[in-house]
Amino acid sequence: xxxxxxxxxxxxxxVHSADRPYLSGSTGVGITLDLGARATICDEGGVRVNxxxxxxxxxxxxxxxxxxxxxxxxxxDVPAGCGFGMSGASALAxxxxxxxxxxxxxxxxxxxxxxxxxxIMCKTGMGDVVCQxxxxxxxxxxPGSPSRAVIDRFLWKMDLDLLTLGPFSTQGLLKDEExxxxxxxxxxxxxxxxxxxxxVENLFKLSRIFATETELLDSRMEYIVQKVEARGGLxxxxxxxxxxxxxxxxxxxxxxxxxxxxxxxxxxxKCLG
Amino acid sequence: xxxxxxxxxxxxxxVHSADRPYLSGSTGVGITLDLGARATICDEGGVRVNxxxxxxxxxxxxxxxxxxxxxxxxxxDVPAGCGFGMSGASALAxxxxxxxxxxxxxxxxxxxxxxxxxxIMCKTGMGDVVCQxxxxxxxxxxPGSPSRAVIDRFLWKMDLDLLTLGPFSTQGLLKDEExxxxxxxxxxxxxxxxxxxxxVENLFKLSRIFATETELLDSRMEYIVQKVEARGGLxxxxxxxxxxxxxxxxxxxxxxxxxxxxxxxxxxxKCLG
Numbered sequence: 105x106x107x108x109x110x111x112x113x114x115x116x117x118x119v120h121s122a123d124r125p126y127l128s129g130s131t132g133v134g135i136t137l138d139l140g141a142r143a144t145i146c147d148e149g150g151v152r153v154n155x156x157x158x159x160x161x162x163x164x165x166x167x168x169x170x171x172x173x174x175x176x177x178x179x180x181d182v183p184a185g186c187g188f189g190m191s192g193a194s195a196l197a198x199x200x201x202x203x204x205x206x207x208x209x210x211x212x213x214x215x216x217x218x219x220x221x222x223x224i225m226c227k228t229g230m231g232d233v234v235c236q237x238x239x240x241x242x243x244x245x246x247p248g249s250p251s252r253a254v255i256d257r258f259l260w261k262m263d264l265d266l267l268t269l270g271p272f273s274t275q276g277l278l279k280d281e282e283x284x285x286x287x288x289x290x291x292x293x294x295x296x297x298x299x300x301x302x303x304v305e306n307l308f309k310l311s312r313i314f315a316t317e318t319e320l321l322d323s324r325m326e327y328i329v330q331k332v333e334a335r336g337g338l339x340x341x342x343x344x345x346x347x348x349x350x351x352x353x354x355x356x357x358x359x360x361x362x363x364x365x366x367x368x369x370x371x372x373x374k375c376l377g
Numbered sequence: 378x379x380x381x382x383x384x385x386x387x388x389x390x391x392v393h394s395a396d397r398p399y400l401s402g403s404t405g406v407g408i409t410l411d412l413g414a415r416a417t418i419c420d421e422g423g424v425r426v427n428x429x430x431x432x433x434x435x436x437x438x439x440x441x442x443x444x445x446x447x448x449x450x451x452x453x454d455v456p457a458g459c460g461f462g463m464s465g466a467s468a469l470a471x472x473x474x475x476x477x478x479x480x481x482x483x484x485x486x487x488x489x490x491x492x493x494x495x496x497i498m499c500k501t502g503m504g505d506v507v508c509q510x511x512x513x514x515x516x517x518x519x520p521g522s523p524s525r526a527v528i529d530r531f532l533w534k535m536d537l538d539l540l541t542l543g544p545f546s547t548q549g550l551l552k553d554e555e556x557x558x559x560x561x562x563x564x565x566x567x568x569x570x571x572x573x574x575x576x577v578e579n580l581f582k583l584s585r586i587f588a589t590e591t592e593l594l595d596s597r598m599e600y601i602v603q604k605v606e607a608r609g610g611l612x613x614x615x616x617x618x619x620x621x622x623x624x625x626x627x628x629x630x631x632x633x634x635x636x637x638x639x640x641x642x643x644x645x646x647k648c649l650g
Contacts, residue, residue: 107532200532204534207576209574211516211529211530211531211572211575212529212530239647243484256484256485256486257485259485259647260648261378261477261650302484303482367650371512371643371644371645371647374532374644375532375643
């Protein structure tokens with residue numbers, strides 16, 4: 105059996121840290137993709153990603169938490185560490201795959217909560233798993249684990265052009281208290297602003313303002329975004345990766361690297377059979 | 378554009394009626410299928426199902442509630458009126474399709490609530506739409522419209538054999554107060570019993586006891602169910618249809634009609650592009 109969980113990108117967000125992992129998380133707006141991660145249990149121990157052995161603490165945490173002795177083969181459609189939520193997708197798909205393989209009889213939210221906890225404990229994500237439980241554009245209105253978070257969503261038809269420019273470190277960022285306060289103030293406010301006019305242009309506009317005002321958008325990314333806009337497209341920065349998401353931006357993005365295309369995901373984690 | 382919503386069958390349930398549609402609904406356990414209904418807006422007015430003009434009040438209600446002047450073409454994979462929630466699936470897919478076509482900018486739960494309200498007002502369903510918002514085996518723990526209901530779910534790998542024996546009238550049933558009280562007592566209790574041991578055999582066992590104890594299972598359906606069981610399969614009655622769902626029952630069901638196969642749906646309503 106194999107389970108799939110979608111990649112997800114965050115447009116803007118607000119961090120909520122708490123003592124307990126199930127109370128920690130984020131609010132904000134994310135976009136799930138039709139690309140993602142597939143997890144399959146295998147006899148050989150350890151975690152492999154696209155055939156290579158990986159040290160993958162977030163997936164190890166899920167395996168240990170569910171109390172199973174197994175290895176996992178993960179296939180990723182998009183690169184890890186660039187803001188596509190691949191640790192969350194891997195953790196989520198692994199939790200469902202183990203549950204099925206070992207007949208653990210755990211529910212959707214029990215499994216999703218384990219994947220969320222793994223992300224929080226391993227500091228690899230704050231809200232991707234909530235987003236990846238669903239399809240579409242997912243608005244996280246109240247933070248917390250999947251069983252506690254309050255969400256709404258939008259099932260649009262949307263094709264995205266995506267470009268990664270390299271890894272992005274969140275370590276420094278999340279230690280800067282003033283910076284985090286500014287992010288939280290803007291991210292929290294923009295959820296409301298988006299819900300007043302939930303459509304594509306507004307989502308890109310708010311993402312762009314968020315990226316600029318938080319100073320997360322570096323000069324190179326800003327140059328690329330402006331160039332996409334100058335040619336009539338929409339673009340902003342993926343939170344938190346050194347990466348761009350765009351509509352009608354493929355040609356411009358090609359000037360700066362090797363972009364790829366994805367559509368809005370219409371489904372969250374699921375069994376592929 | 379076309380939107381799809383899954384067919385769903387109910388295993389056992391408990392009815393909750395209230396003054397307001399969004400407070401009305403049901404608890405219980407339902408199964409979404411990978412078959413369902415697809416809705417596409419068209420220039421010609423009225424509602425067509427598989428090419429035929431239909432009088433379809435539940436879909437009309439959605440069109441009127443969303444204030445749009447349009448016709449809808451609906452494609453159904455399974456027959457209406459037999460317990461597969463096709464009115465709910467049609468209403469749900471139509472709501473999302475209209476939202477996209479007329480750029481109404483409504484959210485997932487706003488649209489799903491309209492479809493639920495249409496079902497309640499037209500007396501065509503009490504909980505199918507909540508189920509059809511998600512994939513998998515959906516447990517409705519608290520009743521109400523999709524934005525209010527509390528659910529959990531199970532993404533199993535499951536292939537079902539299905540047989541319809543004819544229409545089933547719920548009109549008489551829901552007027553019998555004592556009968557409804559008995560259904561509600563059992564349906565409410567069995568949600569808890571299922572969640573204590575959420576797996577396939579237990580789901581069929583509880584469905585079977587519910588169908589028998591509520592006396593909804595007529596002698597012909599009981600005969601078929603017993604015959605499937607005698608050959609090592611699992612079977613029960615679809616609520617509320619004169620129809621059977623089974624695992625490893627295809628050959629037996631062939632003796633009584635023209636069964637068809639479906640897999641557990643892994644996704645709720647979605648855009649097909």
